[in-house]
Amino acid sequence: MLFKEIIGQEKIKERLLQTVMENRVSHAQLFFGGEGRGKLSIAIAYAQFINCRDQEKFIRKDSCGLCPSCIKYDKLIHPDLHFVFPVAANKEVKEKPLSQNFMAQWREMLIENHYFPSLNDWYDKIDIERKQAGINVHDSNQIIRTLSYTSYESEYKVMIIWMVEKLNYQAAPKLLKIIEEPPDKTLFLLITENPDNIIPTILSRTQLVKFPKIEDNVLIGACETQLEIGHNQAVEISRVANGNFKEAMRLAGQKDERNEVFEKFVGWMRMCYTLDVPKMTAFSETMGRESRESIKGFLLSGMEVLRNCLVLNYTSPELIKIRGSELDFMKKFSPFINGNNAEKFSEEFNQAIYHIGRNANTGLVLFDLSLTVAKLLKIKAPVSVK
Ligand SMILES: [Zn+2]
Structure with a gap:
């Protein structure tokens, strides 16, 4: 995922680029803000940029998209890129569910949703019920195991934890220590829509990056180019979506159904x-x-x-x-x-x-x-x- 492929949030992209250029990447960061603002896609693009091997990237202010690291990032198969997200047992994974059991569905779901997923998209994808899902203690043990190995190919190991507010109370303490003192060259990118629901001990150990609403003109452009809808409809949808690209996608989908x-x-x-x-x-x-x-x-x-x-x-x-x-x-x-x-x-x-x-x-x-x-x-x- 390249920065330029992600709609809006230019100030945040610039700020994150600066951290890499000035060699002051904070090892634990919390991206927060409402749904549909590009937190996850920017986290992936940021991690890809850090690990891109092309030195021209600093001039271009974006990853090259072509080096071996970028190619693996693009397919979300880089061995040093890890994801953790809420899971639960389902028909296929009956016991001790771990995020890594669901990686194939995770990749599919991201592509299906233009890298703007909602929790419901995810729960539907793996066919689990909302009330049971969480980031559980098995996953936090797994995070510790994964990060204790040296990185395979890249300079930085990256652990993206999506919807970290779903971290359940047994799982959280295990993570505190590693977030505070991570192994060398490890980057935690935590993502949440509800920072108020995150335990203060985690909150205080991360650098906060606030994602504002996506501007109307950016949203209109994205509706036209990515969702392929006409200008007038795009204006109408953007007004209702209120800075939330996910909501714009939903509204555009409804239009499709109506047309049918x-x-x-x-x-x-x-x-x-x-x-x-x-x-x-x-x-x-x-x-x-x-x-x-x-x-x-x-x-x-x-x-x-x-x-x-x-x-x-x-x-x-x-x-x-x-x-x-x-x-x-x-x-x-x-x-x-x-x-x-x-x-x-x-x-x-x-x-x-x-x-x-x-x-x-x-x-x-x-x-x-x-x-x-x-x-x-x-x-x-x-x-x-x-
Ligand atoms: Zn590259």
Whole structure:
């Protein structure tokens, strides 16, 4: 991970670079701040920079990304880079769970989340429950064992402890001594979202590095480039995400889901309009196999589209919040939803939702509704709508 690959936090990057250049890397540091601010990715980039073998790095102010050390760091397989994080027993690891038992999933999870993981992402990944997870005494014994060996390949051994507030009370005392007096050339990078939950004896042994919220303009840029969303949506998402890139990712994901539902609805309306019975049958069967809740959700979203189409007949597009491809479709489709059929649409959709909620055969209900929609779409608008 290179510094330049991580969004924002320029002041922190600069400050960390300085510590290396001036040869005053503090052996135990605590990176703290809210979710989605890049603490873990910057910790990895910092450790990589310290161990990068290319001397040009000081001029470039970043790791080279090409030396043997950087390549192993990039894959998170460097033998002197260690991670500890909350774990618990699961189906595969039944006893004495250790972080190193979960390294493969850890690497996968980081990549899947653009190196901005949340605790929930992690618990989902290894299929454990929140209440059981912690950094346990087995792991703190393991940390001591690992760090007692001399480093294999690099100058510094690095131990990154993610969500150190999850360190349980038997595990903590074992770590105190080694954090206070670590073996030579050992670097502890502790990461937390809640410094208030960390025991004071650990807090007092670390140098604190506070991570502020990511600035709005940086977040907007990252939404556009990394999450591939348009500028207007990126602005909207950044306003809600409030400096938290993780939250921006979640919001962008929701948009994806919304688009998928919308596309499905558009496809359905087209087959009804052209009275394409084979497609209507296939649609009803496929959709009918989804859960009742998700079918109801689909129909409710559809009703919203129909309602917006009706509104669009009587008002200008600026007054409804829909933009982009949704608006394009609705401009074309809205003439088919009018004062003569809107109420009937609403009745029929509500009826279908009612029956689906009451154990009716979902495929049949959807097929009946498709035929009704086909009929309703042929009803012409009253004269002079606009
Ligand atoms: Zn390098």
